[in-house]
Amino acid sequence: MLPGGARDDKLRNRKGLWLVNRRHKEYWRNEGMSSRGRHFASDNFAGICPEAWKTLEQANRGHEVSYGEDHWTELAADQIREVFEVYCEVFFVFNGTSANALAMASLCQSWHSILCHEYAHLERDECGAPEFFSHGTKVLLVPGENGKVDPAAVEKCVKRRGDVHYPKPKALSVTQSTELGTVYSVEELGVIGETTKRLGLKLQMDGARFANAVASLDVTPKEITREVGVDVLCFGGTKNGTPIGDAVVFFDLELAAEFDFRCKQAGQLASKMRFMAAPWVGLLQYDVWLKNAGHANKMAKRLRSALNGLPEIKPMFPTESNAVFVEMPGDVIEAMHRKDWRFYTFIGEGGCRLMCSWDTTEEDVDGFVGDLSAILENRKR
């Protein structure tokens, strides 16, 4: 079925409409999309956290100025400045893909190249948006263990060629926390920052799960961004409890010049911006963002340690944030899916990604592990 779920032909006749209504009733009865309230497929599956929901509701009172000139957008941007303890330029866009793509476009010309890890969302999962919005900037992949770029490989890639026939390396993108659930330490980022400065590269951070990294490292946000040379951060909200919208945060203020025009042209200027910004206020107040992320990380640790005790379940990468990666036999994956557990299997043969969210409970983790143990036990018989 296509996204939106309502594309089949049955919809075109009365019987189809009846079916759709029945499905909706089932959905309502289950309080969700399936017999299970929560899954491990993506932290995007989770809803809006109560604090973000509350400020969203508060923003829905009376009239407000549109296109980001409103009170809520100003407040959310100021709170982000407080988080980073500096004046930075802040823009709210609809999602992480547009944040990454537009941020990269503001760093690069079409003849430049962007370096990123071979598992980077920016290259693998954004349908070429960074190249599209920068009018052809090439993305060059660099290797590195556990989803982290190897600074030596960055240097090699930049120094490989300097002639006019090669797309001039202009920026490095790092993901914090990484696509593989690991987290760059302050020291590792220090080396990356020093390397990019020396090579004349701008540094962008894809922080779709920035909160999980801060909570995991227990550092101040500035220590892993502007203090290590990050020029622009794409700060994710949706995976941490907002309904929609990520923030593009420029520490290098010059790079933000005319970014508002770039957003508008790309269809990323929300007319009712207050509804994108207000949930951020709820998230940032009283450090809810860190509480949410810390909880998701804790659930991932619980899951990981329970899985460590199971036969035939092989760990793939260190669990340092809210993602757990393990290898499972194919028939076990199928049996778990039949039990209605949803999770993705896109990392090589048998590789499973299990994501925890701000609302994952200990019962969810124990239920998952219990079902998995029973399936493994049955196979032995």
Ligand SMILES: Cc1ncc(COP(=O)(O)O)c(C=O)c1O
């Ligand atoms: C590392 C990373 N960056 C960016 C994104 C943002 O993507 P989206 O455009 O779906 O919000 C995601 C979403 O899964 C992600 O995992």
